[in-house]
Amino acid sequence: MDVKKAYVIFLGLGNVGRSLLRQILDTRDVLASRTGLRLIPIALADVSGLLLNPDGLPEETLRAALQATTDGNLLDALPGIRPLSEVGNALRAGAVLVDVTASPQTEPTLRAALDAGCSVVLANKIPLSGPWAEAREFFEHPHLRYEVTVGAGLPVIATLRYLLDTGDRVTAIEGCLSGTLGYLCAELERGVPYSVAVSQARSLGYTEPDPREDLSGRDVARKALILARTAGWPLEMADLSVEPLYPESLAGVSTEEFMAATPTLDEEYASRVAEAQAGGRTLRYVARVGPDGGEVGLVAVPQDSPLGALRGPANYIAFHTARYAEIPLVISGPGAGPEVTAAGVLGDVINLSATT
Amino acid sequence: MDVKKAYVIFLGLGNVGRSLLRQILDTRDVLASRTGLRLIPIALADVSGLLLNPDGLPEETLRAALQATTDGNLLDALPGIRPLSEVGNALRAGAVLVDVTASPQTEPTLRAALDAGCSVVLANKIPLSGPWAEAREFFEHPHLRYEVTVGAGLPVIATLRYLLDTGDRVTAIEGCLSGTLGYLCAELERGVPYSVAVSQARSLGYTEPDPREDLSGRDVARKALILARTAGWPLEMADLSVEPLYPESLAGVSTEEFMAATPTLDEEYASRVAEAQAGGRTLRYVARVGPDGGEVGLVAVPQDSPLGALRGPANYIAFHTARYAEIPLVISGPGAGPEVTAAGVLGDVINLSATT
Numbered sequence: 001m002d003v004k005k006a007y008v009i010f011l012g013l014g015n016v017g018r019s020l021l022r023q024i025l026d027t028r029d030v031l032a033s034r035t036g037l038r039l040i041p042i043a044l045a046d047v048s049g050l051l052l053n054p055d056g057l058p059e060e061t062l063r064a065a066l067q068a069t070t071d072g073n074l075l076d077a078l079p080g081i082r083p084l085s086e087v088g089n090a091l092r093a094g095a096v097l098v099d100v101t102a103s104p105q106t107e108p109t110l111r112a113a114l115d116a117g118c119s120v121v122l123a124n125k126i127p128l129s130g131p132w133a134e135a136r137e138f139f140e141h142p143h144l145r146y147e148v149t150v151g152a153g154l155p156v157i158a159t160l161r162y163l164l165d166t167g168d169r170v171t172a173i174e175g176c177l178s179g180t181l182g183y184l185c186a187e188l189e190r191g192v193p194y195s196v197a198v199s200q201a202r203s204l205g206y207t208e209p210d211p212r213e214d215l216s217g218r219d220v221a222r223k224a225l226i227l228a229r230t231a232g233w234p235l236e237m238a239d240l241s242v243e244p245l246y247p248e249s250l251a252g253v254s255t256e257e258f259m260a261a262t263p264t265l266d267e268e269y270a271s272r273v274a275e276a277q278a279g280g281r282t283l284r285y286v287a288r289v290g291p292d293g294g295e296v297g298l299v300a301v302p303q304d305s306p307l308g309a310l311r312g313p314a315n316y317i318a319f320h321t322a323r324y325a326e327i328p329l330v331i332s333g334p335g336a337g338p339e340v341t342a343a344g345v346l347g348d349v350i351n352l353s354a355t356t
Numbered sequence: 357m358d359v360k361k362a363y364v365i366f367l368g369l370g371n372v373g374r375s376l377l378r379q380i381l382d383t384r385d386v387l388a389s390r391t392g393l394r395l396i397p398i399a400l401a402d403v404s405g406l407l408l409n410p411d412g413l414p415e416e417t418l419r420a421a422l423q424a425t426t427d428g429n430l431l432d433a434l435p436g437i438r439p440l441s442e443v444g445n446a447l448r449a450g451a452v453l454v455d456v457t458a459s460p461q462t463e464p465t466l467r468a469a470l471d472a473g474c475s476v477v478l479a480n481k482i483p484l485s486g487p488w489a490e491a492r493e494f495f496e497h498p499h500l501r502y503e504v505t506v507g508a509g510l511p512v513i514a515t516l517r518y519l520l521d522t523g524d525r526v527t528a529i530e531g532c533l534s535g536t537l538g539y540l541c542a543e544l545e546r547g548v549p550y551s552v553a554v555s556q557a558r559s560l561g562y563t564e565p566d567p568r569e570d571l572s573g574r575d576v577a578r579k580a581l582i583l584a585r586t587a588g589w590p591l592e593m594a595d596l597s598v599e600p601l602y603p604e605s606l607a608g609v610s611t612e613e614f615m616a617a618t619p620t621l622d623e624e625y626a627s628r629v630a631e632a633q634a635g636g637r638t639l640r641y642v643a644r645v646g647p648d649g650g651e652v653g654l655v656a657v658p659q660d661s662p663l664g665a666l667r668g669p670a671n672y673i674a675f676h677t678a679r680y681a682e683i684p685l686v687i688s689g690p691g692a693g694p695e696v697t698a699a700g701v702l703g704d705v706i707n708l709s710a711t712t
Contacts, residue, residue: 165706166379347518347522
């Protein structure tokens with residue numbers, strides 16, 4: 001098989017970006033023999049600066065960048081670093097830009113990349129979950145992919161695209177889209193108080209430093225919105241009703257005040273769990289979207305249902321369609337983690353490189 | 357977007373072939389706008405003959421063929437029919453040949469198609485489940501796909517390819533691969549005697565006319581072998597141990613004699629079900645393969661496990677890999693039916709046409 005070169009530009013060298021770079025370096029032979037592709041990193045960018053070589057960054061530079069960022073130093077400790085503003089020089093037709101940040105600042109670069117004829121892969125949900133008028137271009141562009149924004153490496157978006165490409169009609173999508181909240185529900189289910197479960201999840205690094213980022217349901221709502229828009233429903237965030245896992249009164253306080261106040265919520269969540277269990281049910285944080293909107297919140301599901309049987313941090317996405325009407329098509333498994341997320345980004349890069 | 361033409365050759369016009377032809381006719385606009393492809397059927401072949409027009413068969417001919425075969429008449433009732441032996445004239449570089457038969461006779465045509473530069477899509481498991489020395493070419497050919505041979509329209513093979521392409525290492529694959537045997541297990545579970553469940557499944561058309569075709573586990577074993585070989589394990593059928601759902605003594609008798617003898621098995625299966633239930637378990641017909649071989653047979657699984665929570669006819673495929681080590685990546689849903697199977701074939705056709 002002939003080997004086709006594909007040039008890759010990294011925006012972001014956090015956990016996912018580094019795992020991706022490592023996977024590209026470590027799976028070169030597999031990739032070439034299975035897909036006929038050779039991926040050549042030409043630019044690495046993070047907030048501190050840019051490494052750029054249009055012919056391909058040498059392997060020792062890439063390894064040094066991995067080492068520098070793993071050690072917590074910044075990319076700008078490396079020789080040859082340029083200002084981030086020069087990232088435009090890396091953009092060229094046929095290259096693939098991967099946005100593995102969680103930043104609201106990358107949108108201009110993404111648009112410039114598409115204009116320059118690059119393909120784009122997003123792990124970043126922000127550009128896809130703003131107002132439809134701004135996000136629409138990204139959803140409709142034939143050379144943009146964003147598999148890992150929902151379910152990390154699980155083939156969720158690919159499956160939805162396949163259903164739509166083959167003429168199926170999606171009627172609803174539902175599931176558990178947060179490993180963090182899955183973990184929390186599992187802990188509540190086995191009798192751990194809310195305050196302890198939240199505090200544990202935070203120390204294990206499952207939540208953001210301010211756990212309300214997760215408990216608010218905002219991240220799940222973004223994923224639900226991305227699913228809806230992919231299904232062809234041009235919804236806005238306001239079309240989703242979202243139940244946060246804390247009261248409005250704790251929305252404005254500091255992180256420390258919030259953590260100190262969590263024991264006051266133990267009784268309420270314990271009684272919701274007990275009520276569910278008395279009816280043979282268990283609590284899951286469920287997202288559901290349809291053509292007209294959706295809901296995100298705690299639902300008491302039967303213990304012997306597929307959602308009830310879900311193991312803690314696993315994600316679960318069910319597609320209800322014209323052809324999958326009685327029993328949905330379901331994808332499930334771990335929906336977080338740098339290795340599986342990087343693999344999902346790599347899958348998008350392969351897919352775009354093979355078809356463009 | 358420019359529209360790219362792709363010529364399609366049909367081997368087989370049974371339920372799946374007709375559904376596929378109908379989907380191609382009915383989803384032309386969706387397909388063109390979403391994928392930039394226009395699929396043009398140039399040949400329809402079944403045992404009775406061949407319709408061929410290298411520029412594309414006219415829509416009225418295609419509709420007439422659908423009508424003729426739906427009515428149970430043969431394709432040879434139509435004007436313009438040619439001998440099946442002329443199918444070689446349809447083969448040309450860039451066309452996609454779809455084998456939607458279940459026939460052991462198509463292999464020479466498949467090889468001729470690949471030699472002529474066609475892409476090939478198989479719904480037919482036979483060419484993939486013979487001796488490795490013969491099947492190997494099909495697994496290794498870059499322009500051959502066979503998504504629907506396992507789980508019908510569920511994205512099972514695509515997911516396995518994605519895992520391997522991105523450098524993951526698959527350690528085991530397990531699941532329930534037969535809707536028919538899933539139905540049977542569900543019936544047994546709710547106390548229906550074996551003989552009644554088998555007879556019902558047969559009258560509902562869930563089994564072949566001789567239900568032993570399904571009960572033997574042979575079809576599940578073929579699927580397990582296809583999964584294993586896709587994972588990179590060049591196993592033979594003899595590397596799988598297969599438990600049929602009837603005793604050896606009933607293997608050689610006529611279908612009528614077999615059906616008449618099924619009540620003699622009621623007690624055995626009822627007691628296996630009762631034994632499982634006493635331990636909080638339920639019976640599922642499970643396939644499991646790894647690098648060195650596999651097993652296909654009845655397993656008592658916990659009622660509150662994902663396999664235990666599986667609804668009757670649904671399929672379930674779990675990939676255990678280096679990256680999905682603790683919790684597997686799972687695809688589940690209905691794994692049979694002409695519409696979803698045809699959609700899976702269509703997905704393969706789209707995929708091959710987009711990348712070749």
